[in-house]
Amino acid sequence: MSQHSHGRDDSAKIADHHHIHSELPSDPALRVKALESLLAEKGLVDPATIDAWVEIYESKIGPRHGAKVVAKAWVDPAYKQRLLTDATKAIGELDMLGGQGQHMVALENTPGVHNLVVCTLCSCYPLPVLGLPPAWYKSAPYRSRAVLDPRGVLKEFGLELPEHVKIRVWDSTAEVRYLVLPERPAGTEKLTEEQLAALVTRDAMIGVAKVTA
Amino acid sequence: MNSIHDMGGMHGFGRVEAEPNEPPFHERWEGRAGGIVETMSFPPGFPGDRFRYLRETLRPDLYLTQSYYEQWLYVAEQILLEAGMISAQELRDGRPAAGEAKRNDAMRRDVVWDYLHDRTHTGRKLEQGPCFAIDQRIRARNMQPEGHTRLPRYARGKIGTVTRHHGGHVLPDAHAHWQGPAPQHLYTVRFTARELWGEAANARDTIHLDLWESYLEPA
Numbered sequence: 411m412s413q414h415s416h417g418r419d420d421s422a423k424i425a426d427h428h429h430i431h432s433e434l435p436s437d438p439a440l441r442v443k444a445l446e447s448l449l450a451e452k453g454l455v456d457p458a459t460i461d462a463w464v465e466i467y468e469s470k471i472g473p474r475h476g477a478k479v480v481a482k483a484w485v486d487p488a489y490k491q492r493l494l495t496d497a498t499k500a501i502g503e504l505d506m507l508g509g510q511g512q513h514m515v516a517l518e519n520t521p522g523v524h525n526l527v528v529c530t531l532c533s534c535y536p537l538p539v540l541g542l543p544p545a546w547y548k549s550a551p552y553r554s555r556a557v558l559d560p561r562g563v564l565k566e567f568g569l570e571l572p573e574h575v576k577i578r579v580w581d582s583t584a585e586v587r588y589l590v591l592p593e594r595p596a597g598t599e600k601l602t603e604e605q606l607a608a609l610v611t612r613d614a615m616i617g618v619a620k621v622t623a
Numbered sequence: 624m625n626s627i628h629d630m631g632g633m634h635g636f637g638r639v640e641a642e643p644n645e646p647p648f649h650e651r652w653e654g655r656a657g658g659i660v661e662t663m664s665f666p667p668g669f670p671g672d673r674f675r676y677l678r679e680t681l682r683p684d685l686y687l688t689q690s691y692y693e694q695w696l697y698v699a700e701q702i703l704l705e706a707g708m709i710s711a712q713e714l715r716d717g718r719p720a721a722g723e724a725k726r727n728d729a730m731r732r733d734v735v736w737d738y739l740h741d742r743t744h745t746g747r748k749l750e751q752g753p754c755f756a757i758d759q760r761i762r763a764r765n766m767q768p769e770g771h772t773r774l775p776r777y778a779r780g781k782i783g784t785v786t787r788h789h790g791g792h793v794l795p796d797a798h799a800h801w802q803g804p805a806p807q808h809l810y811t812v813r814f815t816a817r818e819l820w821g822e823a824a825n826a827r828d829t830i831h832l833d834l835w836e837s838y839l840e841p842a
Contacts, residue, residue: 430711431697439652444717445696446655452719453726454708459660462732466739467657468647479755488682491699501736512742512744513789530631530775532675542657544645548691550636557631557777557830558820566639577803578825579633583773584792584809584833585745613641 472541476589477502477610479539481603482622483516484594494518497589498544502538512541513586517578518588519617524575526564526588526617528556529582536587540612547616557581590615624676624769625776627683632777632820643739648758656692660699662730662738666706672799676771747806749791755810762842763775763812771799774838780828781818783842786831787811791809794835808835 435441442517449455463526479501483490493500498513514536517525530553535543544554554562560577564570571577579587592614598606613619630636648654677698678686703709703821714718729739757760765780768773773795789809797805812834816824 416666430714431717433715434700438656438690438696439650440698441693442652442659444657444715444797445700447657448709448713448717450661451725452709452713452723453729454703455663456729456731459662459730459732459735463658463662465755466735468654472647476677478628497627513746515787528631528778531773532678533629542647544641545649545691546639546641548628549639550633550687551639554630554633554636554761555639555837558633560828563639564640567641573825574827575828577825577832580829581775581830581832584789584795584835586789586809586811586833611742 416448422610426462467542471538473539473610473612473615474607475541476536476539476612476615477607480591480610480615481590481607483591484606485603486589489584490591493591514589515586516589516591517580517617518591520577521593522575523578524617525580525588526556527580527582527588527590528553530554530557531581531583532578534582534585534587536589538588540615543613544615564618567613569619576609581616590617592619592621595621598623624679624771627680627686629677629776631775653692654688656696656699656760660695662684662735663703664729665697665702665727666708667705669702669706670798670801670804671772671803672793672795674698675795679771684739696761696785720723746789746792747791747793747804749808753788753808753810755785755788755808755839755841757785757788758772758779760842761785761839762837763832764840766838768796770796771797772838774834777819778787778812778814778832781814783814783832784810785810786813792835794837796835796837809833809835811840812839 446457450457483493489500493516495514497516498512501514519525533543533548535547543573553565557579560579579611582588608621611619611621678694680698681694700714704711710720758783762782763774763778763780787810791806792809793804794807797803812832814830816828816830817826817828
C-alpha cells in the first residue's frame, strides 16, 4: 500500500479519535489522573514504574553527564580525537545511559565555527547526555527560527557572534543526536577536569551559549 | 504530512523565551504523563516512529496551544485506542469496562533504567552500498507525502552536499505506518543558508540535515 493511501486511512481513524479527545477533561492534570488509573487497573502500567521513571529524570540524568564528556575532551586530546571521530563510542567509554543517545555526533566549536542544534520537526534531543530538553528547545519560536535566523536567535540568548564566524545549524531529523563541544574558556589552564565540568552549561552544549570561566 | 509540526523557517511565533533554572517538570502531572508514555505496555511490535507521526496528527490549533506533555497524553491515548487496548468508553469513564481481565505484564520499576539504555537501535546493516558519496551534490526531492516523513518542507527541492554517511537506518516514512523498518542509507547533507533562504542570508552559514537515500536525487 502506498504511503498516500496510508495517510488517508489514518485521517479517518484520527478524525474519530479527535471527537473522543474533545470529550475528555480539558485540565491535563485530571486527564492524566484518569488515564493513569485506567491503565493501572487494566494492568497496562505500574504506577511504581512511573515513579521510577520520574525519579530518573529528576535526579539521575541531566546535563552534568554531557559536561563530563566536554571536560574530558578539554583535558585529554586523545579522548577529544575519539569523541570527534566516533562520539557514540567515546561517550560509551564513560559508561552513561544510552537511550536516545545511541548515535551520537560531537560538534566542535572553534574561534571560527559555531554549532547550534535544533529539531524543527519535533524535539529530538540527546537525552542521555543532557537530560530532558528545556521548554524553549521544544517551543515554536526556537524550532521555527533556529534554521532561518540563527544569529537572531543567538542574540536573544545574549550571544552575539562576529560576522566572520561560520554558523552551522544541525536539524536533528533522524536518530543521530548532536552534542556541541564548546570552546574551553581562557584562563582555565589550572582547573581540574572536575572543576572544568562544573563550568559547562546545558545551553553551551546545545550551542546557544559559550562557556565562561 | 505537511502540517504545523514542520516549523522550520516560519515567522510569527515571537522571541525565544528561556526560563532560568527550569525544573525537569513544571507540575507533577507532567512527570506522570511522561512516565505513562515511556513505561506503559505498547501494542506488540509498535514502531517508535509512529509515536512522532501520531503527534503530528494532532489538530494544528491544538498542536500550537497544548503543552508538550498534553501532546504526549494525546499520543498515548491514540496508540492505545488504535490497538484496541482501551476503548473510547473506558477513556471517557476513566475505568475499565466491567468484566475485563487485568493484564499482569506491565513494565516493572527495576527494569526502567535498562529499558532506557537499550532502546532506539535504528542502525541496520545493508547488503547494498550507498548511492551517494561524500562531497557529492544532491537535491532533496520535492515530495509531499500525506504520511510521516522526516524531510522538512524548507529543504525540499534544494541542493546540498553530502558530508557524512551513517550506514543503514530504519526509514520513518515506512516504519511509522506499520510497513516494517525498510532501512535505507542515511546521510548528513549540508545546505548553505543562501540556498535555503535566499541572498539575504549570511554567506558563511550552513544548515545540516540527516536525510535518507529516498529523500535525495543526484544534482
